[in-house]
Amino acid sequence: MTAGQSDEPERINLDHMMDKARKLWDRSPQPVKSFPWNRALETFIQLILDLILAVIKYLYVPVLAVTALSEMSYCAHEKKLYLVPFPFLVGVAVAGVLRETALESSPLLKNAEVPWHLIAVAIFFMLLKLPGPYFPYWGRIFIPHFANGVLLRTLWFAFLWYRRPQKTSGTSKL
Structure with a gap:
Protein backbone atom coordinates (compact mmCIF):
# COMPACT_ATOMS: atom_id res chain seq x y z
CA MET A 1 0.00 0.00 0.00
CA THR A 2 1.46 3.40 -0.87
CA ALA A 3 1.78 6.25 1.61
CA GLY A 4 -0.82 8.36 -0.16
CA GLN A 5 -3.44 5.64 0.08
CA SER A 6 -2.78 4.63 3.70
CA ASP A 7 -5.22 7.13 5.18
CA GLU A 8 -7.88 6.94 2.47
CA PRO A 9 -10.24 4.62 4.39
CA GLU A 10 -9.96 6.88 7.45
CA ARG A 11 -10.79 9.98 5.42
CA ILE A 12 -13.70 8.20 3.76
CA ASN A 13 -15.06 7.19 7.16
CA LEU A 14 -14.78 10.76 8.44
CA ASP A 15 -16.49 12.14 5.33
CA HIS A 16 -19.15 9.46 5.62
CA MET A 17 -19.76 10.35 9.28
CA MET A 18 -19.92 14.07 8.46
CA ASP A 19 -22.51 13.37 5.76
CA LYS A 20 -24.55 11.28 8.19
CA ALA A 21 -24.39 14.06 10.81
CA ARG A 22 -25.48 16.65 8.22
CA LYS A 23 -28.40 14.48 7.12
CA LEU A 24 -29.41 13.92 10.74
CA TRP A 25 -29.30 17.67 11.40
CA ASP A 26 -31.35 18.39 8.27
CA ARG A 27 -33.99 15.81 9.27
CA SER A 28 -34.26 17.02 12.87
CA PRO A 29 -37.38 18.98 13.86
CA GLN A 30 -37.34 22.79 14.10
CA PRO A 31 -37.39 22.93 17.96
CA LEU A 49 -15.97 24.16 36.45
CA ASP A 50 -18.08 24.62 39.59
CA LEU A 51 -17.83 20.91 40.35
CA ILE A 52 -14.06 20.94 39.84
CA LEU A 53 -13.80 23.98 42.11
CA ALA A 54 -15.83 22.21 44.82
CA VAL A 55 -13.60 19.13 44.62
CA ILE A 56 -10.46 21.26 44.82
CA LYS A 57 -11.88 23.22 47.73
CA TYR A 58 -12.63 20.12 49.81
CA LEU A 59 -9.51 18.11 48.93
CA TYR A 60 -7.00 20.96 49.24
CA VAL A 61 -6.57 20.92 53.02
CA PRO A 62 -6.42 17.12 53.55
CA VAL A 63 -3.93 16.61 50.73
CA LEU A 64 -1.81 19.51 51.99
CA ALA A 65 -1.85 18.15 55.56
CA VAL A 66 -1.01 14.56 54.64
CA THR A 67 1.77 15.46 52.22
CA ALA A 68 3.27 18.04 54.60
CA LEU A 69 3.41 15.45 57.39
CA SER A 70 4.98 12.96 55.03
CA GLU A 71 7.63 15.45 53.94
CA GLY A 91 7.39 30.03 50.04
CA VAL A 92 5.15 32.20 52.22
CA ALA A 93 6.89 35.31 50.90
CA VAL A 94 6.68 34.13 47.28
CA ALA A 95 2.92 33.52 47.66
CA GLY A 96 2.45 37.09 48.82
CA VAL A 97 4.45 38.42 45.89
CA LEU A 98 2.49 36.27 43.42
CA ARG A 99 -0.84 37.43 44.82
CA GLU A 100 0.11 41.10 44.73
CA THR A 101 1.50 40.77 41.21
CA ALA A 102 -1.68 39.08 39.98
CA LEU A 103 -3.90 41.74 41.54
CA GLU A 104 -1.79 44.58 40.12
CA SER A 105 -1.61 43.09 36.64
CA SER A 106 -5.36 42.47 36.39
CA PRO A 107 -7.65 44.86 38.27
CA LEU A 108 -10.62 42.66 37.32
CA LEU A 109 -9.41 40.02 39.79
CA LYS A 110 -10.18 42.31 42.73
CA ASN A 111 -13.91 42.10 42.04
CA ALA A 112 -14.01 38.57 40.63
CA GLU A 113 -16.42 36.08 42.12
CA VAL A 114 -13.87 33.23 42.07
CA PRO A 115 -10.19 33.78 42.93
CA TRP A 116 -8.81 32.16 39.77
CA HIS A 117 -5.33 33.55 40.40
CA LEU A 118 -5.18 31.74 43.75
CA ILE A 119 -6.49 28.53 42.21
CA ALA A 120 -3.84 28.71 39.47
CA VAL A 121 -1.06 29.27 42.03
CA ALA A 122 -2.34 26.39 44.16
CA ILE A 123 -2.54 23.98 41.23
CA PHE A 124 0.93 24.93 39.98
CA PHE A 125 2.61 24.48 43.35
CA MET A 126 0.66 21.31 44.14
CA LEU A 127 1.93 19.86 40.86
CA LEU A 128 5.43 21.00 41.83
CA LYS A 129 5.11 19.45 45.27
CA LEU A 130 3.61 16.05 44.47
CA PRO A 131 6.66 14.55 42.72
CA GLY A 132 8.74 15.54 45.78
CA PRO A 133 9.99 12.03 46.59
CA TYR A 134 11.52 11.78 43.12
CA PHE A 135 13.64 14.93 43.35
CA PRO A 136 17.36 14.70 44.09
CA TYR A 137 18.35 14.64 47.78
CA TRP A 138 18.35 18.40 48.50
CA GLY A 139 15.33 18.90 46.26
CA ARG A 140 13.39 16.44 48.43
CA ILE A 141 14.14 18.62 51.41
CA PHE A 142 13.72 22.15 50.02
CA ILE A 143 11.17 22.07 47.15
CA PRO A 144 8.21 20.43 48.95
CA HIS A 145 8.54 22.72 51.97
CA PHE A 146 8.83 25.76 49.71
CA ALA A 147 5.62 24.61 47.99
CA ASN A 148 4.00 24.02 51.40
CA GLY A 149 4.69 27.64 52.32
CA VAL A 150 3.13 28.87 49.10
CA LEU A 151 0.14 26.54 49.46
CA LEU A 152 -0.53 27.44 53.09
CA ARG A 153 -0.38 31.17 52.35
CA THR A 154 -2.58 30.67 49.28
CA LEU A 155 -5.07 28.83 51.50
CA TRP A 156 -5.04 31.80 53.86
CA PHE A 157 -5.59 34.21 50.95
CA ALA A 158 -8.51 32.10 49.72
CA PHE A 159 -9.99 32.10 53.22
CA LEU A 160 -9.72 35.89 53.32
CA TRP A 161 -11.14 36.12 49.79
CA TYR A 162 -14.33 34.30 50.74
CA ARG A 163 -14.68 36.22 54.02
CA ARG A 164 -14.59 39.65 52.37
CA PRO A 165 -17.90 41.46 52.06
CA GLN A 166 -19.65 40.68 48.78
CA LYS A 167 -20.80 43.59 46.67
CA THR A 168 -24.51 43.50 45.92
CA SER A 169 -26.32 44.86 42.92
CA GLY A 170 -27.84 47.70 44.91
CA THR A 171 -31.34 46.29 45.43
CA SER A 172 -32.09 44.86 48.82
CA LYS A 173 -34.91 42.50 49.65
CA LEU A 174 -36.88 43.14 52.80
Whole structure:
Protein backbone atom coordinates (compact mmCIF):
# COMPACT_ATOMS: atom_id res chain seq x y z
CA MET A 1 0.00 0.00 0.00
CA THR A 2 1.46 3.40 -0.87
CA ALA A 3 1.78 6.25 1.61
CA GLY A 4 -0.82 8.36 -0.16
CA GLN A 5 -3.44 5.64 0.08
CA SER A 6 -2.78 4.63 3.70
CA ASP A 7 -5.22 7.13 5.18
CA GLU A 8 -7.88 6.94 2.47
CA PRO A 9 -10.24 4.62 4.39
CA GLU A 10 -9.96 6.88 7.45
CA ARG A 11 -10.79 9.98 5.42
CA ILE A 12 -13.70 8.20 3.76
CA ASN A 13 -15.06 7.19 7.16
CA LEU A 14 -14.78 10.76 8.44
CA ASP A 15 -16.49 12.14 5.33
CA HIS A 16 -19.15 9.46 5.62
CA MET A 17 -19.76 10.35 9.28
CA MET A 18 -19.92 14.07 8.46
CA ASP A 19 -22.51 13.37 5.76
CA LYS A 20 -24.55 11.28 8.19
CA ALA A 21 -24.39 14.06 10.81
CA ARG A 22 -25.48 16.65 8.22
CA LYS A 23 -28.40 14.48 7.12
CA LEU A 24 -29.41 13.92 10.74
CA TRP A 25 -29.30 17.67 11.40
CA ASP A 26 -31.35 18.39 8.27
CA ARG A 27 -33.99 15.81 9.27
CA SER A 28 -34.26 17.02 12.87
CA PRO A 29 -37.38 18.98 13.86
CA GLN A 30 -37.34 22.79 14.10
CA PRO A 31 -37.39 22.93 17.96
CA VAL A 32 -34.11 20.98 17.99
CA LYS A 33 -32.59 23.33 15.43
CA SER A 34 -33.73 26.46 17.28
CA PHE A 35 -32.56 25.23 20.70
CA PRO A 36 -29.84 27.52 22.16
CA TRP A 37 -27.05 24.94 21.95
CA ASN A 38 -24.25 27.47 22.57
CA ARG A 39 -25.86 28.71 25.77
CA ALA A 40 -26.42 25.11 26.90
CA LEU A 41 -22.73 24.36 26.25
CA GLU A 42 -21.67 27.42 28.26
CA THR A 43 -23.94 26.38 31.14
CA PHE A 44 -22.57 22.84 31.02
CA ILE A 45 -18.96 24.07 31.08
CA GLN A 46 -19.78 26.39 34.00
CA LEU A 47 -21.35 23.48 35.87
CA ILE A 48 -18.27 21.32 35.30
CA LEU A 49 -15.97 24.16 36.45
CA ASP A 50 -18.08 24.62 39.59
CA LEU A 51 -17.83 20.91 40.35
CA ILE A 52 -14.06 20.94 39.84
CA LEU A 53 -13.80 23.98 42.11
CA ALA A 54 -15.83 22.21 44.82
CA VAL A 55 -13.60 19.13 44.62
CA ILE A 56 -10.46 21.26 44.82
CA LYS A 57 -11.88 23.22 47.73
CA TYR A 58 -12.63 20.12 49.81
CA LEU A 59 -9.51 18.11 48.93
CA TYR A 60 -7.00 20.96 49.24
CA VAL A 61 -6.57 20.92 53.02
CA PRO A 62 -6.42 17.12 53.55
CA VAL A 63 -3.93 16.61 50.73
CA LEU A 64 -1.81 19.51 51.99
CA ALA A 65 -1.85 18.15 55.56
CA VAL A 66 -1.01 14.56 54.64
CA THR A 67 1.77 15.46 52.22
CA ALA A 68 3.27 18.04 54.60
CA LEU A 69 3.41 15.45 57.39
CA SER A 70 4.98 12.96 55.03
CA GLU A 71 7.63 15.45 53.94
CA MET A 72 8.41 16.46 57.52
CA SER A 73 8.74 12.83 58.57
CA TYR A 74 11.23 12.34 55.72
CA CYS A 75 13.22 15.34 56.92
CA ALA A 76 13.14 14.02 60.49
CA HIS A 77 14.37 10.65 59.25
CA GLU A 78 17.24 12.36 57.42
CA LYS A 79 17.92 14.53 60.50
CA LYS A 80 17.34 17.72 58.46
CA LEU A 81 14.20 18.91 60.22
CA TYR A 82 15.93 22.12 61.28
CA LEU A 83 16.03 23.18 57.58
CA VAL A 84 12.23 23.06 57.12
CA PRO A 85 11.41 26.64 58.27
CA PHE A 86 13.71 28.34 55.74
CA PRO A 87 12.11 27.13 52.49
CA PHE A 88 8.70 27.34 54.15
CA LEU A 89 9.14 31.04 54.94
CA VAL A 90 10.50 31.71 51.45
CA GLY A 91 7.39 30.03 50.04
CA VAL A 92 5.15 32.20 52.22
CA ALA A 93 6.89 35.31 50.90
CA VAL A 94 6.68 34.13 47.28
CA ALA A 95 2.92 33.52 47.66
CA GLY A 96 2.45 37.09 48.82
CA VAL A 97 4.45 38.42 45.89
CA LEU A 98 2.49 36.27 43.42
CA ARG A 99 -0.84 37.43 44.82
CA GLU A 100 0.11 41.10 44.73
CA THR A 101 1.50 40.77 41.21
CA ALA A 102 -1.68 39.08 39.98
CA LEU A 103 -3.90 41.74 41.54
CA GLU A 104 -1.79 44.58 40.12
CA SER A 105 -1.61 43.09 36.64
CA SER A 106 -5.36 42.47 36.39
CA PRO A 107 -7.65 44.86 38.27
CA LEU A 108 -10.62 42.66 37.32
CA LEU A 109 -9.41 40.02 39.79
CA LYS A 110 -10.18 42.31 42.73
CA ASN A 111 -13.91 42.10 42.04
CA ALA A 112 -14.01 38.57 40.63
CA GLU A 113 -16.42 36.08 42.12
CA VAL A 114 -13.87 33.23 42.07
CA PRO A 115 -10.19 33.78 42.93
CA TRP A 116 -8.81 32.16 39.77
CA HIS A 117 -5.33 33.55 40.40
CA LEU A 118 -5.18 31.74 43.75
CA ILE A 119 -6.49 28.53 42.21
CA ALA A 120 -3.84 28.71 39.47
CA VAL A 121 -1.06 29.27 42.03
CA ALA A 122 -2.34 26.39 44.16
CA ILE A 123 -2.54 23.98 41.23
CA PHE A 124 0.93 24.93 39.98
CA PHE A 125 2.61 24.48 43.35
CA MET A 126 0.66 21.31 44.14
CA LEU A 127 1.93 19.86 40.86
CA LEU A 128 5.43 21.00 41.83
CA LYS A 129 5.11 19.45 45.27
CA LEU A 130 3.61 16.05 44.47
CA PRO A 131 6.66 14.55 42.72
CA GLY A 132 8.74 15.54 45.78
CA PRO A 133 9.99 12.03 46.59
CA TYR A 134 11.52 11.78 43.12
CA PHE A 135 13.64 14.93 43.35
CA PRO A 136 17.36 14.70 44.09
CA TYR A 137 18.35 14.64 47.78
CA TRP A 138 18.35 18.40 48.50
CA GLY A 139 15.33 18.90 46.26
CA ARG A 140 13.39 16.44 48.43
CA ILE A 141 14.14 18.62 51.41
CA PHE A 142 13.72 22.15 50.02
CA ILE A 143 11.17 22.07 47.15
CA PRO A 144 8.21 20.43 48.95
CA HIS A 145 8.54 22.72 51.97
CA PHE A 146 8.83 25.76 49.71
CA ALA A 147 5.62 24.61 47.99
CA ASN A 148 4.00 24.02 51.40
CA GLY A 149 4.69 27.64 52.32
CA VAL A 150 3.13 28.87 49.10
CA LEU A 151 0.14 26.54 49.46
CA LEU A 152 -0.53 27.44 53.09
CA ARG A 153 -0.38 31.17 52.35
CA THR A 154 -2.58 30.67 49.28
CA LEU A 155 -5.07 28.83 51.50
CA TRP A 156 -5.04 31.80 53.86
CA PHE A 157 -5.59 34.21 50.95
CA ALA A 158 -8.51 32.10 49.72
CA PHE A 159 -9.99 32.10 53.22
CA LEU A 160 -9.72 35.89 53.32
CA TRP A 161 -11.14 36.12 49.79
CA TYR A 162 -14.33 34.30 50.74
CA ARG A 163 -14.68 36.22 54.02
CA ARG A 164 -14.59 39.65 52.37
CA PRO A 165 -17.90 41.46 52.06
CA GLN A 166 -19.65 40.68 48.78
CA LYS A 167 -20.80 43.59 46.67
CA THR A 168 -24.51 43.50 45.92
CA SER A 169 -26.32 44.86 42.92
CA GLY A 170 -27.84 47.70 44.91
CA THR A 171 -31.34 46.29 45.43
CA SER A 172 -32.09 44.86 48.82
CA LYS A 173 -34.91 42.50 49.65
CA LEU A 174 -36.88 43.14 52.80
